[in-house]
Amino acid sequence: MSLEREQRCPVCDDQQVFYRAASTMMHLGEKTKWRCPDCDYGFVTIGEDVDSSASA
Incomplete structure (x- = not known):
């Protein structure tokens, strides 16, 4: 898995x-914590299926 990921930050309101701040293996897949270097906004992904940054 990559150490960087490009994505829109809702706090900075920009790409x-x-x-990658941390990661660990779980029974669902790899849990990875991601952080924005400008505002410290963070979100979590688990494997390919779960992404806490997704809006409803």
Whole structure:
């Protein structure tokens, strides 16, 4: 998995390159915490299926 991920930051309201802050293996897949370097906004992904940054 990559150490960086480009995505829109809702706090900065711009495209940002998030950095991988932490990761661990779970029974669902790899849990990864991502952080915006400008505002410290963070979100979590688990495997390919779960992304806490997704809006409803």
